[in-house]
Amino acid sequence: MAFQLKNVVPWGRNLAEYRLMFELSDEDMKKRIAGFGDGPASFNYEATEQGYNITSFDPIYQFSTEELRGRIDEVRTVVMRQMSENKENYVWTNIKNLDELENTRMSAMKLFLADYDKGRAEKRYIYHELPERLPYKDGSFDIGLSSHFLLMYTMLGYDFHISAMTEMLRVCREIRIFPIVDLDANNTELITDVINYFKSGYDVEIRKTRYEFQKGDNKLLIIRN
Numbered sequence: 442m443a444f445q446l447k448n449v450v451p452w453g454r455n456l457a458e459y460r461l462m463f464e465l466s467d468e469d470m471k472k473r474i475a476g477f478g479d480g481p482a483s484f485n486y487e488a489t490e491q492g493y494n495i496t497s498f499d500p501i502y503q504f505s506t507e508e509l510r511g512r513i514d515e516v517r518t519v520v521m522r523q524m525s526e527n528k529e530n531y532v533w534t535n536i537k538n539l540d541e542l543e544n545t546r547m548s549a550m551k552l553f554l555a556d557y558d559k560g561r562a563e564k565r566y567i568y569h570e571l572p573e574r575l576p577y578k579d580g581s582f583d584i585g586l587s588s589h590f591l592l593m594y595t596m597l598g599y600d601f602h603i604s605a606m607t608e609m610l611r612v613c614r615e616i617r618i619f620p621i622v623d624l625d626a627n628n629t630e631l632i633t634d635v636i637n638y639f640k641s642g643y644d645v646e647i648r649k650t651r652y653e654f655q656k657g658d659n660k661l662l663i664i665r666n
């Protein structure tokens with residue numbers, strides 16, 4: 442089925458959050474980084490402003506600024522209502538309350554929207570849908586990231602995850618996935634099976650992170666070639 446914007450909930454995080462989730466050190470930031478499913482995050486814009494080399498991939502990058510702005514406005518109220526109904530499932534230390542959460546997310550997405558056309562022209566935002574083959578040679582990137590996409594949408598299934606992550610590992614020397622839980626912050630059989638698959642051919646590490654927003658989403662998966 443064709444990818445449709447009305448089925449996506451664009452919701453973006455910022456550079457500080459990416460650095461915490463993925464434990465990106467100053468040295469890591471200097472490497473060639475690819476973000477898969479970066480959506481409307483401001484990670485690419487903020488890191489580019491600081492002189493780093495980031496390429497973001499997402500199927501929503503086929504849409505115009507106005508289309509993305511419209512969809513962000515549509516989902517904003519729905520997401521905030523859901524957050525308010527489930528606030529006890531979150532850790533309110535870094536982000537103190539719902540207002541701060543809404544401001545943080547909207548600020549990140551505003552930065553993204555303002556940078557989007559320029560970033561597309563500079564080939565920093567590239568329309569791509571996993572698990573399709575990427576138009577890059579093997580080892581083109583040092584680190585590939587997936588925040589709140591892979592392993593979280595378990596309904597995409599085992600085969601999707603194996604193909605998507607294998608393709609990421611073709612173009613990246615290592616990949617980092619955060620978090621390692623599904624949408625309800627549960628570990629699942631699919632997540633365990635996918636991790637076990639990669640343990641047989643790659644170096645697999647699971648690291649506890651300082652970042653935790655949804656209760657239980659405090660682990661980072663690193664897979665190295």
Ligand SMILES: C[S@@+](CC[C@H](N)C(=O)[O-])C[C@H]1O[C@@H](n2cnc3c(N)ncnc32)[C@H](O)[C@@H]1O
Nearest residue numbers: 452453454478479480482501570571588589590
């Ligand atoms: C919840 S958002 C996370 C955005 C960003 N990574 C962050 O954490 O702020 C999930 C993103 O995954 C993207 N996505 C959905 N299907 C995808 C696919 N097959 N390949 C790559 N990205 C996909 C969506 O378009 C959306 O932007």
